[in-house]
Amino acid sequence: MKKRTFVGALFAMGAAAALSFTSSASAAGDWPQENITLVVPYAAGGTTDILSRRVADLLQGELGKPVVVENRPGAGSTVATAQLTRARDPNYRILMASPGHTIGAAIYPGLRYDPVNDFRFIRNVINIPNVLVVPANSPFNSVADVVKAAREKDGMAFSSSGVGSSIHMSGELFKSMIHGKMVHVPFRGSGEALPALISGDVDLSFENLPSVLPSIKGGQLKALAVTTAHPSPYLPGVPTIADAGKDLGLADYQTSAWFGLIANKKMSDEAVTKLQAALNKVMASDAFKQFLPQIGAEPATEQGEAFKEFVAKDVKKWAAVAEEAGIRRN
Incomplete structure (x- = not known):
């Protein structure tokens, strides 16, 4: 009687293991099962x-x-x-x-x-490209204008939405490649940075396209170039920084x-x-x-x-x- 019980127990354990394996295999092949x-x-x-x-x-x-x-x-x-x-x-x-x-x-x-x-x-x-933008009344009308001023003018300021943002780092990359004298002015978000840029409190920025597109279309900002490898379809006629600055040390500039x-x-x-x-x-x-x-x-x-x-x-x-x-x- 004990032998039968033992054998039966082994059979039950084997069946349970097989069922468990089958369930696990099924679960493994049924992703996703949860939110x-x-x-x-x-x-x-x-x-x-x-x-x-x-x-x-x-x-x-x-x-x-x-x-x-x-x-x-x-x-x-x-x-x-x-x-x-x-x-x-x-x-x-x-x-x-x-x-x-x-x-x-x-x-x-x-x-x-x-x-x-x-x-x-x-x-x-x-x-999404970042865009090199300047106030509408800025004397800068090209990447070449910005590079010349950044190399010669002390205190030329570029704004960002904060230290370490892609906007900030795009500016630092630009500054490094042209060996410029630009000064970074961080704000607490683009909501604060944009009014300062539009009013001319800072000289330029490398803002995200969605943030500045309305101001570009509205004539408050001028778009000089985009940071990506190719021009943006949303800014027809605006060159890339790499193309516009290829003879100014910026031929390899690219970020997004x-x-x-x-x-x-x-x-x-x-x-x-x-x-x-x-x-x-x-x-x-x-x-x-x-x-x-x-x-x-x-x-x-x-x-x-x-x-x-x-x-x-x-x-x-x-x-x-x-x-x-x-x-x-x-």
């Missing part, structure tokens, strides 16, 4: 937030599960990024990264994560405000593959294409390893600029 959290490492209302909410809406239609946006601002995006590396369930938490990811690595000492090797890079979603999805390095291959496929469908949709002009954006192309390589190059670029300019944040 997905898309973290925005900035406060609500900015470009990152607006983009993330649109992507979340469209993604959940492809994935069949809610994609919930969560704002976690702090320390130039490094607070939310550090939390991503400690995600309890790495398959269900993603983050909308931007230049803050690579600039933060350059200017915040003692970060407890590697900006490249501690993450999986799903896909770069959009690129990029926005892409990243995840914890422990996210499964299945989750990454399905998320990439869903995001590709989102970006190919008419709804997404019609959204892009609202934020002056163009679709990006880098995915997976190509996106990782793009980020790694950005980290090195900003590390060199930050070191030369002596930029560090606590």
